[in-house]
Amino acid sequence: MIPLIEAHNLSKHFGGRGWFGRGRPVQAVNDVSISVARGEAVGLVGESGSGKSTIGRLMLGLIPVTSGEIKLDGQKVGAAHGDHARRLRRRMQLVFQDPYSSLDPRRKVGDQIADGLVIHGIAQGDEAREMVKALLGQVGLPTAHADRYPHEFSGGQRQRVGIARALAVKPDFLVADEPVSALDVSVQAQVLALLADLRNRLGLALLFISHDLPVVRSLCDRVIVLYLGRVMEEGPVEEVFANPRHPYTRALLSAAPSLDPGKRRTRILLKGDPPSPANPPSGCVFRTRCPWALPACAEAVPARRAAGPGHDFACLRDLDP
Ligand SMILES: Nc1ncnc2c1ncn2[C@@H]1O[C@H](COP(=O)(O)OP(=O)(O)OP(=O)(O)O)[C@@H](O)[C@H]1O
Numbered sequence: 001m002i003p004l005i006e007a008h009n010l011s012k013h014f015g016g017r018g019w020f021g022r023g024r025p026v027q028a029v030n031d032v033s034i035s036v037a038r039g040e041a042v043g044l045v046g047e048s049g050s051g052k053s054t055i056g057r058l059m060l061g062l063i064p065v066t067s068g069e070i071k072l073d074g075q076k077v078g079a080a081h082g083d084h085a086r087r088l089r090r091r092m093q094l095v096f097q098d099p100y101s102s103l104d105p106r107r108k109v110g111d112q113i114a115d116g117l118v119i120h121g122i123a124q125g126d127e128a129r130e131m132v133k134a135l136l137g138q139v140g141l142p143t144a145h146a147d148r149y150p151h152e153f154s155g156g157q158r159q160r161v162g163i164a165r166a167l168a169v170k171p172d173f174l175v176a177d178e179p180v181s182a183l184d185v186s187v188q189a190q191v192l193a194l195l196a197d198l199r200n201r202l203g204l205a206l207l208f209i210s211h212d213l214p215v216v217r218s219l220c221d222r223v224i225v226l227y228l229g230r231v232m233e234e235g236p237v238e239e240v241f242a243n244p245r246h247p248y249t250r251a252l253l254s255a256a257p258s259l260d261p262g263k264r265r266t267r268i269l270l271k272g273d274p275p276s277p278a279n280p281p282s283g284c285v286f287r288t289r290c291p292w293a294l295p296a297c298a299e300a301v302p303a304r305r306a307a308g309p310g311h312d313f314a315c316l317r318d319l320d321p
């Protein structure tokens, strides 16, 4: 598949200079490459602090990269200025975990959905109002809700408003950062079904950030497993979930018993918290928590190895299936 968006060797380090040049930079993202094709959903998983949201923000051009390059349809994101940058930004949108925080409580949601249409010169006045109604319909909300204020919606409805607002400018690429984790399970299913439907109907490229593995499995085509800002394993969802090759992926999967109710996975308990991204371990960054670690794991960063078509992992060892 031809990628719509490609990120090559992305790194993001925060801070580090501090007072009088002291302090180590936080290595939030290190040498991560991601591509997403039209109509494809890629899941980004990993513990809290593994760099998921930072990657999403980098790919949308919302924060500058420390190194690496992002291209949308072959055009560099980040290097663009003026109208060109605005056009690129329109094509890439973000759906937040908590749309409440990004909606103005004092303005009707219809007006807020229309903002993007006006800013990007897509429509205004009556035409914009008609488009807002159509968008509300697209996300399964009554058109009359355009006149409501954010507090007059339930959590799931508010998330639909957030999705409608992102879709208003007809994006090609959508980053959904934990879009359902604040919702009840029954409402989660509805919002996920909506995202899946929109991806199919509109051919959106979707980067889906989550630490909920069953949800990633149900929605995504491919999955990328992150630890301390680095990719541990990547591949087709069914392949990675059925045949995980990296110890960290195995640990994550073993902690999600609802994935295969019939299949018993040995629970792999990870001790402690991930180390500080300001001071990552030498060699394999997972080694301080890896039950399979060997002295050699401290020596060099493991190279990515192929496990199957489109499936690779970064570990020195070959574990039993
Ligand atoms: N603006 C910032 N300044 C300094 N450090 C930051 C900044 N943003 C993120 N970080 C650090 O970068 C690392 C990755 O953060 P990020 O928010 O990308 O993680 P995440 O995987 O999205 O976590 P969560 O699951 O909790 O949302 C963390 O150690 C975080 O503290």
Ligand code: SF4
Binding pocket: 246, 247, 248, 284, 285, 286, 287, 288, 290, 291, 292, 293, 294, 297, 302, 314, 315, 316, 317
């Ligand atoms: S390289 Fe070593 S420490 Fe890292 S995941 Fe593999 S076995 Fe564990």
Ligand SMILES: [Mg+2]
Binding pocket: 052, 053, 054, 177
């Ligand atoms: Mg996050």
